[in-house]
Every structure is written in C-alpha cells, then in structure tokens.
Amino acid sequence: MLSLVHGLCECVSILGPLLGGGHSVLQGDHGFAADSLVSAKVALHNGTVVTASATENEDLFWGLRGAGHNLGIVLEFEVKVYDIHPDPWTFMTLVYEADRIEEYFEAWNELEDTIADPGLVVLNGYYRNLPEINAEKVNN
Known part of the structure; x- marks a missing residue:
C-alpha cells in the first residue's frame, strides 16, 4: 500500500504539515512530512514563479521545509511516496491528574x-x- 507522509490531523490537508514540518504516524520510518518534499513551484512576493528543489533555488527549498508558509504561495508540489505496512495503527488518549x-x-x-x-x-x-x-x- 502506498502512502505519503501526511500530518496527524486530516484537517490541515497535505500542504500544511508539508510546509510546517509535519508530525506523522509514519515519521518513525520516513521522517517528517517536510522530509518527503521533492520540489515545489512557488509564486514569490514579486510575482515571479520559480521551482525549488535540492538542485534549484536550494535556499528556498530548504526554507519551504519548515517555514514554507512565509516564503510564497505553493502552486504545485512533488513528494515521495512510500510502501507502508498494512499493520493496524493504535491511537489512545490518556487522561490523568x-x-x-x-x-x-x-x-x-x-x-x-x-x-x-x-x-x-x-x-x-x-x-x-x-x-x-x-x-x-x-x-x-
């Protein structure tokens, strides 16, 4: 089964955790959501559109993976997907004094x-x- 590293809450969609770091139930195996970003097409403050990746606009690419909400408008993005195990997930809330x-x-x-x-x-x-x-x- 293929999956991308997404946030813990579906309410933030995919791009929210991708640009903000992104805790995930998959982070133990595949890192934070931001670690799976391959490239992004970004509209900058001056209206230009650029591609950011590990080989193109590297500083912007680095910044997108954690502070991306502040650097421009992400128009498109490419992420890694992973083959994940079908084992069940467990989620629990403990309440204590x-x-x-x-x-x-x-x-x-x-x-x-x-x-x-x-x-x-x-x-x-x-x-x-x-x-x-x-x-x-x-x-x-």
Whole structure:
C-alpha cells in the first residue's frame, strides 16, 4: 500500500504539515512530512514563479521545509511516496491528574524498552488547568 507522509490531523490537508514540518504516524520510518518534499513551484512576493528543489533555488527549498508558509504561495508540489505496512495503527488518549505525570513517564519508559518496532512513533502532549475535565470521571 502506498502512502505519503501526511500530518496527524486530516484537517490541515497535505500542504500544511508539508510546509510546517509535519508530525506523522509514519515519521518513525520516513521522517517528517517536510522530509518527503521533492520540489515545489512557488509564486514569490514579486510575482515571479520559480521551482525549488535540492538542485534549484536550494535556499528556498530548504526554507519551504519548515517555514514554507512565509516564503510564497505553493502552486504545485512533488513528494515521495512510500510502501507502508498494512499493520493496524493504535491511537489512545490518556487522561490523568498532574501529580501522576512522573508515574506515567516511568511506566512508558519501561514499556518502550519492550517494543521492537524501530518505526514506533509516540507523541505526548500535556494540558493543564482544564477544570472541566475530571480525570477520575474520565477513567471510570
């Protein structure tokens, strides 16, 4: 099955994460979305249209892969696609009180050592001061 490295949220489409770096469930095997950019046709501030790639307008190409939203309007782009494994994906949200964060990371560090997949991607986020979420109610 072929896929390109896309963002975690389909709401940003393909070009959003491609120009902004782009976390993905495929980044463990294939890098960030920005790493898969091969070339882009860009309209610059002065109205000229140029192609940026590893061999043409190299500085613009480098900048597009992380700060691309600020450098022009991307009219066309070419990206690498990858043959990906059909194994199932797992996504979960854990809700816990702030005083449990150290316990969470200790448990995760032990678990991570038992996983042989070199392409494993784990993204952790931490939200605080959300009084409308009661961790005890969510987890029961």
